[in-house]
Amino acid sequence: MNHFGAIGSHRFRDTHRSLETVQVDPETVAPRDFEMAARGRKPRQVKLLVWDLDETLWSGTLLEGDNVQPRPGVVEILKSLDRRGILQSIASKNDPAMAHAKLEELGLLDYFLYPQIGWSVKSSSIQRIAKAINIGLDSVAFIDDQAFERDQVRHVLPQVMTLDAADASELLERPELMPRFITDESAIRREMYRFDIERQQAQETFEGPDEAFLASLEMKLTITPARQEDLQRAEELTERTNQLNSTGVTYNFDELDRFRQRDDHLLLVASLDDKYGTYGKIGLALVETSPERWTLRLLLMSCRVMARGVGTILMSHLLLRAREARARFRAEFRETERNQMMKVAYRFAGFKTVEERDGMLILENDLEFIQPYPDFVELELS
Amino acid sequence: MSERKLIIKQFLSRFFRNYDLKNEEDIFALGFVNSLLAMQLVGFIEKEFGITVNDDDLDLDNFRTITRIDRLIARKIPA
Numbered sequence: 001m002n003h004f005g006a007i008g009s010h011r012f013r014d015t016h017r018s019l020e021t022v023q024v025d026p027e028t029v030a031p032r033d034f035e036m037a038a039r040g041r042k043p044r045q046v047k048l049l050v051w052d053l054d055e056t057l058w059s060g061t062l063l064e065g066d067n068v069q070p071r072p073g074v075v076e077i078l079k080s081l082d083r084r085g086i087l088q089s090i091a092s093k094n095d096p097a098m099a100h101a102k103l104e105e106l107g108l109l110d111y112f113l114y115p116q117i118g119w120s121v122k123s124s125s126i127q128r129i130a131k132a133i134n135i136g137l138d139s140v141a142f143i144d145d146q147a148f149e150r151d152q153v154r155h156v157l158p159q160v161m162t163l164d165a166a167d168a169s170e171l172l173e174r175p176e177l178m179p180r181f182i183t184d185e186s187a188i189r190r191e192m193y194r195f196d197i198e199r200q201q202a203q204e205t206f207e208g209p210d211e212a213f214l215a216s217l218e219m220k221l222t223i224t225p226a227r228q229e230d231l232q233r234a235e236e237l238t239e240r241t242n243q244l245n246s247t248g249v250t251y252n253f254d255e256l257d258r259f260r261q262r263d264d265h266l267l268l269v270a271s272l273d274d275k276y277g278t279y280g281k282i283g284l285a286l287v288e289t290s291p292e293r294w295t296l297r298l299l300l301m302s303c304r305v306m307a308r309g310v311g312t313i314l315m316s317h318l319l320l321r322a323r324e325a326r327a328r329f330r331a332e333f334r335e336t337e338r339n340q341m342m343k344v345a346y347r348f349a350g351f352k353t354v355e356e357r358d359g360m361l362i363l364e365n366d367l368e369f370i371q372p373y374p375d376f377v378e379l380e381l382s
Numbered sequence: 383m384s385e386r387k388l389i390i391k392q393f394l395s396r397f398f399r400n401y402d403l404k405n406e407e408d409i410f411a412l413g414f415v416n417s418l419l420a421m422q423l424v425g426f427i428e429k430e431f432g433i434t435v436n437d438d439d440l441d442l443d444n445f446r447t448i449t450r451i452d453r454l455i456a457r458k459i460p461a
Contacts, residue, residue: 341421347440348410348420369442371410 046176052144053092056165085186090115091125123156183233185280195277215376217274222380226267244301248336294322296331319370333361405448433458
C-alpha cells in the first residue's frame with residue numbers, strides 16, 4: 001500500500017512480490033479461463049472487476065460525440081456486484097475530464113475506486129488499480145468489448161481474467177463473481193476502501209513521525225469474544241487473508257462455531273475504527289487455553305490494517321492474558337510462501353522455536369517482555 | 383559514525399520522519415516498530431549487505447538499536 005520499501009534478498013523477494021499482490025489463495029485460483037488451472041479446486045473469487053467504458057459500460061463512443069447511455073442491464077450489474085462486496089474500477093482510453101463528467105451525470109462515478117481514464121495501456125491501468133487497492137492480480141477480472149485490449153491485458157497479465165463485453169449479461173451468474181457469503185461488511189466494502197483512499201492521502205501529506213500520524217487517526221481497536229453473528233465474517237477473513245495468517249489454515253463457519261462454544265478455547269475478533277470510518281472486523285485469534293499452557297492456533301490480520309500496529313496490540317493482549325492466567329504461552333506456526341512477515345512479527349514479539357512437527361513450528365514466548373500497548377490506539381476490551 | 387551505521391540509520395529514518403535516532407536508542411522501546419517495518423528492515427539489511435538473516439538471528443535483541451543491527455551484520459559478513 002504505502003511504504004513497501006526495499007525487500008530484496010532471495011528469501012524475501014517472493015514476499016516482496018506478495019506485498020504488492022496480497023491475498024491470493026492458491027485454493028481460490030480457478031480452473032475456468034485460467035491457464036494455471038488445476039483439477040478439483042474451488043472456482044477463484046474475483047474481488048475486483050475493471051470496466052472499459054466505450055461500448056462496454058455504455059453504448060457509443062464518448063469522444064465521437066455520441067450521447068452515450070449505459071448498456072442494458074449494466075447499472076443493475078454494477079449495483080449487484082457492489083452489494084456482493086466486489087470492488088469495481090475503470091480502465092478506459094478516453095478523455096479523463098469528459099469521462100468523469102459523464103459518469104457523474106449518469107450517477108455512476110461513486111461505484112468505481114481509482115478509475116484509470118487516460119491513454120495508458122490497459123495492463124498498466126489494471127496494475128495501478130490492483131496496487132492501490134492492494135489485492136492480487138489473480139483476484140482481478142477485466143471486461144472490454146475489444147479483443148485487442150483483452151489480448152493485451154492477457155499477454156502482460158496472464159493472471160487477470162478477461163471477459164468479453166458481449167457476455168456482460170451473464171456476469172451476475174458467474175461463479176467467480178459469487179462470494180460464498182455476503183456479510184454485512186460486503187455491502188460496505190467499497191465505502192471502507194474509500195476511507196482508505198482518504199487515509200492514504202492524509203498520510204502522504206502528513207509531515208512528522210509515523211507515530212504521530214497514527215495518533216492523528218484516532219484509532220479505536222475493539223477485541224471481543226466472537227459471537228455467532230461474527231462467524232461468517234470470521235470465515236471470510238480466514239479465506240481472504242493469506243499473508244498475515246500464522247498457520248495458513250482456514251476454518252469454516254462450523255469449525256469456528258465449535259471452537260467458540262468450547263470452554264478450553266478462546267476465539268477473539270478484533271475490529272478497528274478511526275476518524276475516517278470503520279475498517280470492520282480485521283483480526284481473529286484462536287487460542288487453546290489449557291490451565292497450564294495456552295496455545296495460539298491461529299492469528300490473522302487483514303492486510304488492510306498492515307502498518308497500523310494493531311497486530312502487535314492483539315498479540316500483547318493475548319500474552320498479557322496468559323501471564324495473568326499463569327500459563328505458559330505457545331504458538332503454532334506454519335510457514336507458507338506468503339506469511340514471512342508474520343514470522344518476523346512473532347520472532348520480534350519474543351517467540352522462540354522450541355519444536356518442529358510435520359512442518360509446523362511450535363514457538364514459545366517466555367512472557368518476560370511484552371510490548372506495551374501504544375498510546376496511539378484506544379483499546380476496548382470486553 | 384561508520385558508513386554501515388549511517389546506511390542503517392538512513393533506512394530507519396524513513397519510518398521515523400523528523401526524528402534523530404541515536405545509535406544506542408531502542409527502537410522497540412520507542413514504540414516505533416510494527417511488523418511491516420520489521421519485515422522491511424530484515425529484507426533491507428539482507429539485500430544491502432549481501433547477508434542472509436536466518437531464523438536464529440531473528441531475535442529482537444539483534445535489532446533493538448542501530449549498533450546491534452550493525453553488530454549482527456558484522457557477524458554475518460564473511461571475513
